[in-house]
Amino acid sequence: MVIVDQETCVACGACVDACPFAAITLSDAARPLIGDACTLCGACVDACPSESLWLDVPEQGNARTNDQAAWRGVMIFAEFRLGRLAPVSLELLGAGRKLADTLGVPLAAALLGADFPEFRAAAATLIGHGADVVYVAAHAGLADFSEERYTQALTALIRRYQPEVVLAGATAIGRSFIPAVATHLGAGLTADCTGLDIRLEDRALLQTRPAFGGNIMATIVCPDARPQMATVRPKVMRALPPDDVRTGEIIRFPVDEFCALARSRVLESVVGEADQVNIQEAEILISGGRGLDSDKGFALVRQLAEAFGGKVAASRAAVDAGWIAYPHQVGQTGKTVAPKLYIACGISGAIQHVAGMQSSETIVAINRDPHAPIFEVADYGLVGDLYEIIPKLIAKISERRG
Numbered sequence: 001m002v003i004v005d006q007e008t009c010v011a012c013g014a015c016v017d018a019c020p021f022a023a024i025t026l027s028d029a030a031r032p033l034i035g036d037a038c039t040l041c042g043a044c045v046d047a048c049p050s051e052s053l054w055l056d057v058p059e060q061g062n063a064r065t066n067d068q069a070a071w072r073g074v075m076i077f078a079e080f081r082l083g084r085l086a087p088v089s090l091e092l093l094g095a096g097r098k099l100a101d102t103l104g105v106p107l108a109a110a111l112l113g114a115d116f117p118e119f120r121a122a123a124a125t126l127i128g129h130g131a132d133v134v135y136v137a138a139h140a141g142l143a144d145f146s147e148e149r150y151t152q153a154l155t156a157l158i159r160r161y162q163p164e165v166v167l168a169g170a171t172a173i174g175r176s177f178i179p180a181v182a183t184h185l186g187a188g189l190t191a192d193c194t195g196l197d198i199r200l201e202d203r204a205l206l207q208t209r210p211a212f213g214g215n216i217m218a219t220i221v222c223p224d225a226r227p228q229m230a231t232v233r234p235k236v237m238r239a240l241p242p243d244d245v246r247t248g249e250i251i252r253f254p255v256d257e258f259c260a261l262a263r264s265r266v267l268e269s270v271v272g273e274a275d276q277v278n279i280q281e282a283e284i285l286i287s288g289g290r291g292l293d294s295d296k297g298f299a300l301v302r303q304l305a306e307a308f309g310g311k312v313a314a315s316r317a318a319v320d321a322g323w324i325a326y327p328h329q330v331g332q333t334g335k336t337v338a339p340k341l342y343i344a345c346g347i348s349g350a351i352q353h354v355a356g357m358q359s360s361e362t363i364v365a366i367n368r369d370p371h372a373p374i375f376e377v378a379d380y381g382l383v384g385d386l387y388e389i390i391p392k393l394i395a396k397i398s399e400r401r402g
């Protein structure tokens with residue numbers, strides 16, 4: 001709740017003006033009264049010149065922890081960036097749909113961004129992929145990602161609609177601000193889940209993820225606080241096929257005053273060169289490991305990738321050796337990929353690497369060690385020296401194309 005120090009309050013009305021939800025009025029005695037519409041966003045606290053207001057959030061769990069029954073529904077954060085929905089948003093809807101159906105509750109999507117036509121179309125796309133309701137927070141101030149604004153907007157939205165489960169993508173944006181949202185809400189957060197389920201007796205979200213260097217799978221529950229929050233890496237869950245006739249509700253969530261109060265401003269967004277390497281969307285990946293022996297080996301891997309019209313990926317050993325940049329890394333501490341074809345060249349198949357590529361449709365491994373674990377997940381195995389095999393493959397492809 002919001003606490004008002006009556007001793008120091010000068011009844012200036014700054015909190016009334018600052019409240020984005022019109023939840024504060026001045027009493028006859030000229031004292032702030034906090035109404036039911038309060039979402040605990042903290043805007044009044046920041047605006048108070050005499051520091052007479054503060055938020056009383058229990059250390060464990062949030063203010064409504066004890067009233068778990070008030071939290072109902074599943075919500076996903078729909079990431080919208082550079083004019084389009086991040087594919088992980090649709091994958092989250094696929095996972096969220098199953099959870100919502102099991103719980104017998106609606107599935108909502110929270111869509112934050114500026115009110116461009118593509119943004120408006122995104123709400124319909126979310127409904128077509130499984131959302132029952134889309135909460136749209138549209139404001140020019142949300143056009144570019146800003147940790148401060150996104151954290152405040154999503155926190156307020158969650159407090160307002162009280163979903164029992166919140167899912168977000170473990171993307172650069174999700175990783176950057178979802179922990180702050182969880183902190184504001186006093187909720188737990190399980191990062192990088194690979195499996196999600198519901199334990200119906202207590203409506204607990206069972207959040208499964210690799211632990212101890214990927215050697216065990218741990219299932220985590222957050223029994224005390226609501227919402228239960230989890231992030232999921234791109235390409236781990238499957239999106240539902242689009243249904244153009246599906247209908248749902250689109251509800252506007254006001255953030256105007258809220259954005260006006262933000263203390264940070266995005267001056268410019270620059271797409272870094274490394275960010276342009278999007279191995280997660282490639283249909284064909286040629287991946288190189290320590291077996292390449294030097295960065296020169298990647299020249300060969302690149303030629304094979306060009307021959308196939310694919311992109312280049314790598315194991316962590318190759319990245320750590322400095323032969324290729326981190327955005328190419330596949331695995332537990334890299335990216336999760338699921339291309340149609342994954343060719344592992346000189347990669348042993350350590351569990352941490354396999355965790356990031358085992359969902360690929362067809363896996364081909366080239367390795368000179370016939371006992372390398374990569375052959376256990378490979379559909380086709382080529383045992384031999386990659387410096388002999390790859391040039392032959394390139395020649396064969398050119399011959400076929402020729």
Ligand SMILES: Cc1cc2nc3c(=O)[nH]c(=O)nc-3n(C[C@H](O)[C@H](O)[C@H](O)COP(=O)(O)OP(=O)(O)OC[C@H]3O[C@@H](n4cnc5c(N)ncnc54)[C@H](O)[C@@H]3O)c2cc1C
Nearest residue numbers: 289290291315316317331332333334346347348353368386
């Ligand atoms: C917490 C943690 C997180 C990790 N996260 C990741 C991650 O995200 N991604 C990842 O990849 N790893 C990760 N690792 C590291 C992982 O355990 C392995 O060390 C790493 O994947 C090994 O990379 P590699 O297969 O390229 O090298 P190696 O294991 O050294 O394998 C090289 C392979 O190349 C073969 N070879 C050598 N020369 C040739 C040749 N001329 N022709 C054909 N084959 C040849 C060898 O037989 C061998 O099988 C992580 C480890 C930890 C502890």
